[in-house]
Amino acid sequence: MAASPMEQFEVVPLIPLHLGGVDISFTNQALWMCIVVVATSLFMTLPLMRARLVPTRMQSMAELSYQFVADMLNMTSGSDGLKFFPLIFTVFMFILMSNFFGLIPGSFTVTSQIAVTFALTALVILTVIVTGFARHGFGFLKLFVLDAPIYIAAPMALLEFLAFCARPISLSLRLFANMLAGHTMLVVMAGFVVALIGTGGVLSALSIAPMLLIIGLGALEILVAFLQAYVFAILSCIYLNEALHLHEHH
Amino acid sequence: MRALGERINEVRQREESHKVRPPYTPLGIAGRFGTEILGAVIAGAAIGWGLDWVFGTRPVFILVMFMFGAAAGILNVFRAAKEINERMMKDQAGKPMPPAVADDEDD
Numbered sequence: 001m002a003a004s005p006m007e008q009f010e011v012v013p014l015i016p017l018h019l020g021g022v023d024i025s026f027t028n029q030a031l032w033m034c035i036v037v038v039a040t041s042l043f044m045t046l047p048l049m050r051a052r053l054v055p056t057r058m059q060s061m062a063e064l065s066y067q068f069v070a071d072m073l074n075m076t077s078g079s080d081g082l083k084f085f086p087l088i089f090t091v092f093m094f095i096l097m098s099n100f101f102g103l104i105p106g107s108f109t110v111t112s113q114i115a116v117t118f119a120l121t122a123l124v125i126l127t128v129i130v131t132g133f134a135r136h137g138f139g140f141l142k143l144f145v146l147d148a149p150i151y152i153a154a155p156m157a158l159l160e161f162l163a164f165c166a167r168p169i170s171l172s173l174r175l176f177a178n179m180l181a182g183h184t185m186l187v188v189m190a191g192f193v194v195a196l197i198g199t200g201g202v203l204s205a206l207s208i209a210p211m212l213l214i215i216g217l218g219a220l221e222i223l224v225a226f227l228q229a230y231v232f233a234i235l236s237c238i239y240l241n242e243a244l245h246l247h248e249h250h
Numbered sequence: 251m252r253a254l255g256e257r258i259n260e261v262r263q264r265e266e267s268h269k270v271r272p273p274y275t276p277l278g279i280a281g282r283f284g285t286e287i288l289g290a291v292i293a294g295a296a297i298g299w300g301l302d303w304v305f306g307t308r309p310v311f312i313l314v315m316f317m318f319g320a321a322a323g324i325l326n327v328f329r330a331a332k333e334i335n336e337r338m339m340k341d342q343a344g345k346p347m348p349p350a351v352a353d354d355e356d357d
Binding site for chain 2: 159
């Protein structure tokens, strides 16, 4: 197979557009983001248009995902955090749907671009910072201060600050790396199948091994797609909870 | 009517005890720790690089902050491990974690 495993992550402009020297071309990335957003909106609204007391299958799925995020938020940050339900729910559904859409052969995985994951993370972290300062004023900075003698508290404050700065990086990196690695692995395995068949003779019979592996990896990828959306959402909840309640480290 | 309310509460509590939560796979935990350290090191190095750029002290801050970043990464991993531990205990017992056992060593 001529296709390199990284080719699937290439952003190509579909409709070239330039506005005042800025490249705002409509890319495959933008196309799939639109598809994901429209699909998610339809998934959440259509079954509820004619909501019934005894839900249909689709209505039940929409309600379950709502309940799932509401429970998660309630569990981590209490009823206080429910104010942020729209944000968390949107982020969760967007990542979940992008991950699932990315598993369709021939599609484009939106969340395998670090620009996308970092933008989502920036949204969450900025919300955390603004909430923290709005809630506690400069008392929010107590988050970095340890209850200890000054010679311990001073370096620890630096450490806490760095640990705080690391959050957006690790949060965006995790989602990005997981999607990138999974999809690359699938294509590499698929390349093995083609290469083995191409050799002919006994070796082509061996191509069944990577093929079986692809099935296993595919199943794993479905789990990872859900798990990463969940991890992203729950970590956002935990960070929001800290901003709300100035969680004490101990 | 009251009986119905009691039954609803009962069902709710039963649901509460085994709520659907995705499991922690070893791979997931490894990935979590890895990115946690990597993120902190990148943050530290980037801040050090920025400070060097501002003060014109090329190798000083980037070295120091790299080390601090690594330490902050360990701190984050430590916290992540604690959080995962708590969750696993909760999931295994199916009920809130019991209070920590008192230290019974004579020291």
